[in-house]
Amino acid sequence: MTKSKLVTAHTGDIPRHNPCAQCGTPIAQPDWIEPGEGRISYLWTCHACNYRFEAVAIYAHEIVEHPPLAA
Numbered sequence: 001m002t003k004s005k006l007v008t009a010h011t012g013d014i015p016r017h018n019p020c021a022q023c024g025t026p027i028a029q030p031d032w033i034e035p036g037e038g039r040i041s042y043l044w045t046c047h048a049c050n051y052r053f054e055a056v057a058i059y060a061h062e063i064v065e066h067p068p069l070a071a
């Protein structure tokens with residue numbers, strides 16, 4: 001578990017090959033990513049059946065946790 005750093009999720013934590021919620025076809029990457037507070041929403045579109053669904057990733061720690069200045 002060393003893959004999460006202090007960066008926002010759209011740089012390295014994008015889920016891939018998420019199975020379609022309707023037909024199960026793996027989708028290479030989400031169509032849309034919307035970062036929120038402590039969670040990120042991913043919008044997936046299945047190209048096999050045109051089904052669209054949203055998956056939300058909840059993070060245990062808030063994204064903005066780094067101190068303002070650590071002099």
Ligand SMILES: [Zn+2]
Pocket residue numbers: 020021022023024025046047048049050051
């Ligand atoms: Zn599908």
